Amino acid sequence: MWDPRSPGGRGRLDGGWDLGTMDSRALLIGNSRWHWATQRGERWSFDHAAPDPRWIDTTNLIWAAVGEVPAALEGAQESRLQLENVPLEGCPPWLGVDRALGAWGAWRRQRFQGGDLDQGLLLADAGTVLSLTLLDAHGRFRGGRLMPGLRLQLQSMASGTALLPSVARQQRTDDLFPSGTAEAMCQGVMQGLAAAVVDAYQNSGACLWICGGDAPWLEQELTRRGVSAQTNQNLQLQAMVDLIPVIKPVPGR
Ligand SMILES: Nc1ncnc2c1ncn2[C@@H]1O[C@H](COP(=O)(O)OP(=O)(O)OP(=O)(O)O)[C@@H](O)[C@H]1O
């Protein structure tokens, strides 16, 4: 079981998995990337990688999905973690399991740290979609906001116009009003997303947590605006690890 005091994992540094020494794994299928947690002994490591069905081995795997489910997992429904397995109250049945996992995980961490929860908790998951998920002061799902994330906004600008380019890599600049087109597209989307998070934070009064692939620059933008947030890119995976006993109870216990 995950210890809330432990720091985040080291990520996959070696470029490959050693299946022979692995205990359990958790896989969260997102809309752009697959998110992996891998156990070796007492230690979990976390990795966020391009979808690749070659890494799927259903032995000792629990998985959840909001993105497209690969054929290799279609027959492994018994090890699928669904929304109803997440002990978050008040969720509508259509809520993405990633939102429930992330918000539940952030709430537990905030409570464990003795942090303020009087005005609830707001999770900004800066993924393919920027999902804002608000829990009330009792830790119940209250609602949220959804909008396209950085990459999706850049893609839609490029595909929906004649003159705007495809911007494969994020173009960061300190200039808030850049003259270059690619830089202006990135700056526009990033400032828009950061402003959306600040607005939700101010209107909810809740404590703020952030996660997702765009969390690093979002955290910097929030700091620049004087908004403090807790960042944890492995919130959902750590919540899945915690819920392994719910999906795969140890026989006889
Ligand atoms: N190596 C990468 N590949 C793809 N996106 C990346 C990468 N590194 C950072 N990003 C950023 O992360 C965002 C996608 O985040 P993430 O991987 O968390 O999404 P996801 O979990 O697949 O999406 P969702 O949860 O919304 O379905 C993109 O907007 C992109 O700008």
Ligand SMILES: CC(C)(CO)[C@@H](O)C(=O)NCCC(=O)O
């Ligand atoms: C909003 C996303 C895309 C965020 O990953 C995912 O959680 C999802 O597909 N949710 C289903 C709809 C909802 O949460 O209201």
